[in-house]
Amino acid sequence: MQNLVTVFGGSGFIGTQVVRQLAKAGWRIRVAVRNPNLGYAMRLHGDVGQIDVIQANIRNEASVRRAVEGATAVVNLVGVLFEQGRQGFQAVHVMGARNVAEAARDAGVTQLIQMSALGADINSPSKYARSKAEAEAAVRDAFPGAVIVRPSVVFGQDDGFFNKFAQMAALSPVLPLIGGGRTRFQPVFVGDVAKAIARMTTDPAAAGETYELGGPADFSFRRLMEIVLEETGRRRMLLPIPFGAAGALGAVGDIVAMVLPPPITSDQLELLKTDNVVSGAYLGLADLGVTPTTLESVLPTYLYRYRRGGQYADQEARAVAGGQA
Template sequence: MPSNIDTLVTVFGGSGFLGRHVVRALAKRDYRIRVAVRRPELAGHLQPLGKVGQIHAVQANLRYPASIAAALHGSHAAVNLVGILAESGAQKFDAVQGAGAGAVARAAHAAGARMVHVSAIGADENSPARYGRSKAAGERAVLGAVPSATILRPSVVFGPEDQFSNRFAALARISPMLPLIGGGLTKLQPVYVGDVATAVADAVDGKTVPGAIYELGGPEVLTMREIMEIILRVIERKRVLMSLPFGLANLQALALQFAPGALKLTPDQVALLRSDNVVSDAARAAGLTLQGLGITPDSLEAIAPQYLWRFRAAGQFQKKSA
């Protein structure tokens, strides 16, 4: 089997939650990896994921095209993972997820590199959330610059260090109740970060259909209430699940958008919960899913106990319930 050691892949946003798993998946396939991040001095945790000299971090910012072009010099493939859940300073949705994605794609086209872009199932130009509209704008910009690019749209991603299951587990540790925005009826299809990383690596391998948009979801469609119940079972805590109408949630978000940690909630995040976040029938019919790539997805209930145990009252020393 031929080695990929002579193939250089530049991964934008490779130091984050999804990024470290993508870097690990590419390293296992013997690619040389250049990780393009805003703060390369904080990306040292990636080097042990590969062999000596296989992974190297460089500085790049999606708001500065020159830095993108420099990061892509000599690359054979570009992977864009950069995304934000809330705006901060100059890091705006449109600048990062819209214009920034297009800048990466144009630089990839100029370098003759294969383009893989990770978006989100919530990408929709008519979305009530600016997050969703900016993701849709990014997809248009990517395909406009590189029509053969692969777009991957995951549902909500879970795994160690995520900002989803860990966030609610942390909230359950300090609060006697957990809010169910909109009654907790919104449907999600949580997908394991390792499965998404495998799909990205497959796209870099060239196993995906050029120009296609893949939708990545886990094996189960769950409501927010069902997800909260799973998390509470895993961390072995009993909490009141309180329904919170969208209107009231939006009012609370006006203040909580400035809160730290697990308490943070933005109006944009409330708007996202007004729509289900699941793989479409069209994507399933066309085989543009994890299963279509030959990947059997792992469930939240199977994976969460491996990392959420730290939120139990006694952590790893908690006695298992009968």
């Protein structure tokens, strides 16, 4: 079956945009997700019959093999930011990625793209970062020509970073600056990541390469929190918290993670001790012909909903000013 790409995790934040870009490029797409009933809207991102949604769990080898059957290309975007039940770092990142790579190899897939992360390091104190590095090794062992993608923090309308802190700013008088807020990030727009991945699927020169994807500028964590406050029109205290003292927050987050998405975990605290910016040692967006989108041009398009008055905040402010005149 020619011109078919299987996308694992295609209904997620990044996956939705990747599917949209692949559809624009003319691919027939098989979106493989754990819960197909939650991905019903995916078919709307392409023409009639262009996108199919099937059930697959990358922890289940048989379901993975069914999902890649007949595919020309495979994209694995599945990942977790914290461990919960069976969705652990080793099970999802390492074992799952290995299952996908071995199935892709055995199915004769031409191009395999594996989503990793900036900071992937086998020697990292973070279990997340170690598991991402182990996943890269497992994938390359089974499928040497696999393309590895390492993005920095990915931003966009449904992101889990800026939305989380904007919501926190709407509810709390304080925003914590873990480690003093000195950790640096290079946020990359989800649309740019999706374009890059779509181009990798048809670029033979990408085979076996590692790409580090970052935006046009890097920011300290403190500056990112200041931007969130500026965009949401909130005045909040930015409270520096040393890593040692933040350990208690991480411990509470570990407990919360058993049942709910936590504010932060102890493992995520470890990640914050290392800058999350591109090293310059690998290929990037420019090598794929993608011009990185600025943070400032996108954040206002969705953080407005956290302002008092939402999208009408500016109108309300003008009305108040007019009443006082």
